[in-house]
Amino acid sequence: MGKTSFREENRVKSKRRYSVLSVLLAGFIATSVFGVGLSLYVGLGTAYENTRNLWVMLADIDLTSVQRTMHERMSEVDQRSDWVAEQVESGALDPSFQYGWTNAMRALAAADMDVMAYGLVTGDRQFIGFNPEDMSEIRRTLPEDDILFSELAHIRGPVTNRTGYPRWDPFFNRTVLTSWVPLFYDGHYLGTFIQYLSLSNLSESLIRGREDLPGTPFILIGGNRVMAHPQLRNWSQKTVNEQTVSADIVRSPIPLPTIHDIGDPVLANIGKSENIPLDPDDARHHTGIRLAGLDHNDRYHLIVTRQVLTAPISPVIIGMYFDEELFDDEWDRLVLASVLGGGVFVLSVIVAIILSRHFTKPIRRFASAARAFEDEDIATSDIPQLKGSRIREYDDAARSFNHMMMAVHDRERITSLFGKFVPKSIAKKLLASGNDSGVLPPQTSEATVLFVDIVGFTSMCESLDPKQIIAMLNDYFDCATQIIERNGGIITQFQGDAILAVYNVFDDLENHADAAVDSAIALQTEVEKRTFEGLALKVRCGVNTGSMVAGNVGAKARLSFTVHGDAVNTASRLEQENKVLGTNILISETTRNLMANPDRVSKAGDVLLRGRHTRTELFTTNPKN
Known part of the structure; x- marks a missing residue:
């Protein structure tokens, strides 16, 4: 898009x-x-x-x-x-x-x-x-x-x-x-x-x-x-x-x-x-x-x-x-x-060709630079610059285009850098808001939360060098981010080894329940078949759908974007229940009910989640998925 x-x-x-x-x-x-x-x-x-x-x-x-x-x-x-x-x-x-x-x-x-x-x-x-x-x-x-x-x-x-x-x-x-x-x-x-x-x-x-x-x-x-x-x-x-x-x-x-x-x-x-x-x-x-x-x-x-x-x-x-x-x-x-x-007439045509090629050269350079502007990676590529011209109109257009390209490059660079710390979609919304407060209005919506955690990460940290741990986490997070964003999700937090991702917040996503489940399945598949900086990992995923509030929290000078609500806490608890039920992915009933094909999952059991008074029915993905 x-x-x-x-x-x-x-x-x-x-x-x-x-x-x-x-x-x-x-x-x-x-x-x-x-x-x-x-x-x-x-x-x-x-x-x-x-x-x-x-x-x-x-x-x-x-x-x-x-x-x-x-x-x-x-x-x-x-x-x-x-x-x-x-x-x-x-x-x-x-x-x-x-x-x-x-x-x-x-x-x-x-x-x-x-x-x-x-x-x-x-x-x-x-x-x-x-x-x-x-x-x-x-x-x-x-x-x-x-x-x-x-x-x-x-x-x-x-x-x-x-x-x-x-x-x-x-x-x-x-x-x-x-x-x-x-x-x-x-x-x-x-x-x-x-x-x-x-x-x-x-x-x-x-x-x-x-x-x-x-x-x-x-x-x-x-x-x-x-x-x-x-x-x-x-x-x-x-x-x-x-x-x-x-x-x-x-x-x-x-x-x-x-x-x-x-x-x-x-x-x-x-x-x-x-x-x-x-x-x-x-x-x-x-x-x-x-x-x-x-x-x-x-x-x-x-x-x-x-x-x-x-x-x-x-x-x-x-x-x-x-x-x-x-x-x-x-x-x-x-x-x-x-x-x-x-x-x-023939001589005029020859002269016209020579003159036309000479006078249209700035236009061709402009078109080439404009095509370069269409590149999505303009933030990391060299900035296309137009040469000046003795023709006043061409020279004015070249200088204006160069200034525009510098501004666009800087904006794209800011967006790219900003996106490394907050989701890109949120960064673009902040830049497009027209103010420097960095605050987005809080938004309540029904969304799906994916919570992912690495199995045995605490023991791993005790036996490995910190640099190796950071390199492994960066490699793992890069893989997980690509999978989540490919399915339309937004990563709001990296909490140690855990990942909190939401679907259908700010960006409308009609099939957000299926997108979150597909991300969990794809992440499990990718983790099982490869290593990260030479280390084999296992991850557990919890998926839950419910109402939540999304917005900026923090001090005036330092803010972060996150989501709050019981639905977020429930996803974290589902991830932990994988230890009890011996599963890798647990899905709540609310998420299952919104899936296009609920038969893709099967019942994993009934558990009493912390802070609840009634048991909750949980589901996991079928082996063929």
């Missing part, structure tokens, strides 16, 4: 227990893995979003630049057409006056022009114009499709400049956009001023400066016609070789390629792209920009488009798409960061 039972009752019920080091490491690793994983997850998402937003921003800038360039070019073309029409209408310029007309055309060429050719279309489908680069004259007969707008203008009368639908022109071997305005003077149709704007230049301007940059720019017209694209020149050359098989075909304009003809699988499947909503707070949300994603052939593409609502030919969509390779560099950087992070 005692510390052992308390320790078992308060031990953690779990099958497994964990050290502080393992808990700290597990917590560190778990939080680190979670933190690194969360950082990588957030970092990957953030990197993707940042990369996407960066290239969307750059694409938006490029698209804005293209839109501005288109607007500026068309504005210049429109201004030029309006100027010529106004000059003719006012009579300041006459197309039929060759010299004046040529000089005016040369004057136009002096300005920075983005057109391939410009000139006059006469009523017989003849185009007489100039190349602005070298002012070389260009003469050609227009296809019927090109002359149609001139004939319509002749019928309708004066109108503002118009822009024709973009197409590939075999004469210029380029994709062109035509701007024309009919010329009238005094209500008479004089011809049509026409300008040819190269869309191939527009495609080249989209590509120029982007050779080393990701992204493919494009311009769509009419929903599915490609007006500008890096592969438009290749398409035009291939188309010329396939379709120009006769002079008529050569003179006829070819429609712009569709998104399926240009040889760009992403553009061909742009209709299958899924819209990516923009953040409502994004400033680009109100500029008409649109984001879309397309999964094609196990590759992801980001598409950025903007519809030009102010173009003279509508609808026009300018855009740019990016391949997923754009994000490979960012992914490689993340992989490198992950590898470096993993290396740092």
Whole structure:
């Protein structure tokens, strides 16, 4: 019982227990893995979003630049057409006056022009114009499709400049956009001023400066016609070789390629792209920009488009798409960061193990010392001491623990020494009483008394050396004490060679009658089979149960614990009656009646005890016991 039972009752019920080091490491690793994983997850998402937003921003800038360039070019073309029409209408310029007309055309060429050719279309489908680069004259007969707008203008009368639908022109071997305005003077149709704007230049301007940059720019017209694209020149050359098989075909304009003809699988499947909503707070949300994603052939593409609502030919969509390779560099950087992070994590774990072992060493020493504290023999063992620590909390705990251990050791030592002179249970009660009087309140209880005496001790003392007598008694008392205390008894007195032990005093003992009888039997058995300091002994035992008073008696400065009452005297007299009845153990009737199995004893006789008026029935143990 005692510390052992308390320790078992308060031990953690779990099958497994964990050290502080393992808990700290597990917590560190778990939080680190979670933190690194969360950082990588957030970092990957953030990197993707940042990369996407960066290239969307750059694409938006490029698209804005293209839109501005288109607007500026068309504005210049429109201004030029309006100027010529106004000059003719006012009579300041006459197309039929060759010299004046040529000089005016040369004057136009002096300005920075983005057109391939410009000139006059006469009523017989003849185009007489100039190349602005070298002012070389260009003469050609227009296809019927090109002359149609001139004939319509002749019928309708004066109108503002118009822009024709973009197409590939075999004469210029380029994709062109035509701007024309009919010329009238005094209500008479004089011809049509026409300008040819190269869309191939527009495609080249989209590509120029982007050779080393990701992204493919494009311009769509009419929903599915490609007006500008890096592969438009290749398409035009291939188309010329396939379709120009006769002079008529050569003179006829070819429609712009569709998104399926240009040889760009992403553009061909742009209709299958899924819209990516923009953040409502994004400033680009109100500029008409649109984001879309397309999964094609196990590759992801980001598409950025903007519809030009102010173009003279509508609808026009300018855009740019990016391949997923754009994000490979960012992914490689993340992989490198992950590898470096993993290396740092492993290094951190190693450092954490070293630091944890260092910082948990005081805790392990504390646990080891605490386990030593659980030892019942702490009074006689070395006192476990904890070393100081540079960590303030550990150092304070170590000093407090050392002080506690010294106090507990001293207390246990006092209890041990005190127990050599009074029963240990009584010593513990006195120490736990909280006062220094050394007095326990008298206690009346029904208990069983065992009185033991050595046979022939007086004669033995006459023939033996006193030192041998003391050594023999100490050896004998040590044996008897172990037996009595093992059965729950308390030895209150050593009277010469006699032992007075009680059961069920202060310590509740339910089967105190059986405990006293078992002690007497065990003592008889032990004495019969061994010697004490070389001497063979015989002992007689008297066992009686009755009411008695237990407490401290003596002077204020010197007290002793003992029991008083007729039951105690009766046990002493029963021990002496063994001489008369020739027995070694005599048991009173009151003790027999409380035994769990009274048949363990048999009647030894009836005797008249000293101080009694009636005979007392006595019992002894059966030989088999």
